Amino acid sequence: MSTQADYIRAYMPERSIDASRAALVMIDMQYATGSRQGALARKLQAEGSTVGEYRFNRIEQSVLPNTLRLRAHFTQMQRPVLHVTIGAARPDALDAPIHMRKLFVEFQNHVGSRQHEIVDELKPLPGEHVLRKTTIGAFASTGIDSLLRALGCEQLYLTGVSTNMCVETTAREAADRGYLVTLVEDACGTTHEDLHQVTMRNFQRLFGRVRSCADALRELGA
Numbered sequence: 001m002s003t004q005a006d007y008i009r010a011y012m013p014e015r016s017i018d019a020s021r022a023a024l025v026m027i028d029m030q031y032a033t034g035s036r037q038g039a040l041a042r043k044l045q046a047e048g049s050t051v052g053e054y055r056f057n058r059i060e061q062s063v064l065p066n067t068l069r070l071r072a073h074f075t076q077m078q079r080p081v082l083h084v085t086i087g088a089a090r091p092d093a094l095d096a097p098i099h100m101r102k103l104f105v106e107f108q109n110h111v112g113s114r115q116h117e118i119v120d121e122l123k124p125l126p127g128e129h130v131l132r133k134t135t136i137g138a139f140a141s142t143g144i145d146s147l148l149r150a151l152g153c154e155q156l157y158l159t160g161v162s163t164n165m166c167v168e169t170t171a172r173e174a175a176d177r178g179y180l181v182t183l184v185e186d187a188c189g190t191t192h193e194d195l196h197q198v199t200m201r202n203f204q205r206l207f208g209r210v211r212s213c214a215d216a217l218r219e220l221g222a
Helices: 004-009 039-046 051-077 098-106 144-150 163-176 193-203 213-219
Strands: 022-027 081-086 129-133 155-161 180-189 209-211
Touching: 022 051, 022 163, 039 051, 051 081, 051 155, 051 180, 051 213, 081 144, 081 163, 129 144, 155 163, 163 180, 163 193, 180 193, 180 213, 209 213
Parallel strands: 022 081, 022 155, 081 129, 155 180, 180 209
Antiparallel strands: none
């Protein structure tokens, strides 16, 4: 008898993990939407919304510590670490697609602002790569594809926020370009748990893999 898990895994080829071809990609871990001190947190609080508690508790208790564990291992392996940020070049966001401008302006998410900065816990280290996007997915508005291919990276481990938006879109874009993509489940977060869980379940249908931080480290030889 066929199960839902059988359906999800159907047609997914088995591909071997090769740490020498892997890269860690951290998505949008910035003050604007990735910190309790940022613009999104202030907006939710001003509106009287409680959904921020789930989001920022998850970031602090799961996303940040697990991303740091992965980063330390990738650094030890001397494998590439990429930071992808989102935001405009200008305060008026006229360099961004129309559908993104209001968000960037309201959150003051532009180059040079505190909101655009990567959170202190994950500040880029020497030798790490930083790419700025103005779109939901990184492949649409950065040179990430060219960079990864130049670095010899065909297997990607993704972390960051938000699970069902920028992380998922970037992961799908990568899968469609032939990368073996792993979403590190407990190193990703969003504002609603159900959206996180649905994204993880759906991604395994043809797009890629979902693993815990511990499982990812184990298969990478930690």
